[in-house]
Amino acid sequence: PLPLNANQTKELCKLLENENNEELANLLENRVNPGVDDAALVKCEFLDSILKGKISAPNIDKKRALRMLGTMLGGYNVKVLIDALKDENIAKDSAEVLKNIIFVHDNFHTIAELSKNNPHAKEVLQSWANADWFNKKEKLPQVIKCIVFKVAGETNTDDLSPAGDAFTRSDIPLHANAMLKVRQAGSLEKIKELKKSGREVVYVGDVVGTGSSRKSAINSIQWHLGKEIEGVPNKHSGGIVMGST
Missing domain, CATH: 1.25.40.310 (Aconitate B, HEAT-like domain)
Incomplete structure (x- = not known):
């Protein structure tokens, strides 16, 4: 909601x-x-x-x-x-x-x-x-055990926040459902499956984030890979992305 x-x-x-x-x-x-x-x-x-x-x-x-x-x-x-x-x-x-x-x-x-x-x-x-x-913020651990979610090649911001779904961008959880739906179908189901390992899922690509700067693209990645923020509805924080820019 x-x-x-x-x-x-x-x-x-x-x-x-x-x-x-x-x-x-x-x-x-x-x-x-x-x-x-x-x-x-x-x-x-x-x-x-x-x-x-x-x-x-x-x-x-x-x-x-x-x-x-x-x-x-x-x-x-x-x-x-x-x-x-x-x-x-x-x-x-x-x-x-x-x-x-x-x-x-x-x-x-x-x-x-x-x-x-x-x-x-x-x-x-x-x-x-x-x-x-x-x-006083939590220190970054020396070792983070992760499991890789791989998107080969280049991921641009339209892959993460499709222009065709721009009308849903103000509703972050809803808009996040469109992430990678064209670029790599079935990605969200794969992320859910990887989370069952109990390890943090890390987004890995050869190149990540090209194109226009879109906060909505980051919002979508964080919604799926980040953690809840106390007192802030419908937004997550954190998440790990590895790749060239």
Whole structure:
């Protein structure tokens, strides 16, 4: 299914105020696009109201609200988290969340100004300076046991994201079904079969990625070979590709 739109998110938030339903809370946590999507704004405003005590939701306390904001990458969530730095009851938890968010744009100056009198804001700046958000990421293993999915010759971006299916590109899981359908029929079934080995499937080709630069081509490869991203619907991250460019 597609991520929730703004109207759906509004209705979901109304339900969350009145119902003790973990399934609904999970929808808000994992089925709303992050960043500056219209639905993300609705989600942030709802969580901001919880943090400020204006409303309550049985399944979402302030700590969980902050965790949800922390998976939204950047955008509308940043101002909410900065406001939380000014509330001593939740400032420490908000700072821990902000340390892992780097898409703050001009809000950096707001935090820098706040840090003159706010130790939590100063702690966030120091953490960014130390690159803690990067250093805490999982290290690349010395050895990765893989199984090869081979596409001989050259793979161009139209093979991975066919122009004939351009109308589905906004729906990544749906569009990913078209990957290699012309170039090498049966590829997706082969990938599923290889995954049964328990090893990571690596895409191998002589030349990979020629043609116009298409984010949708990468999205398709990552959908089939990558891993889920916490709090981000219909996108995967990671995956290994080997080949000349």
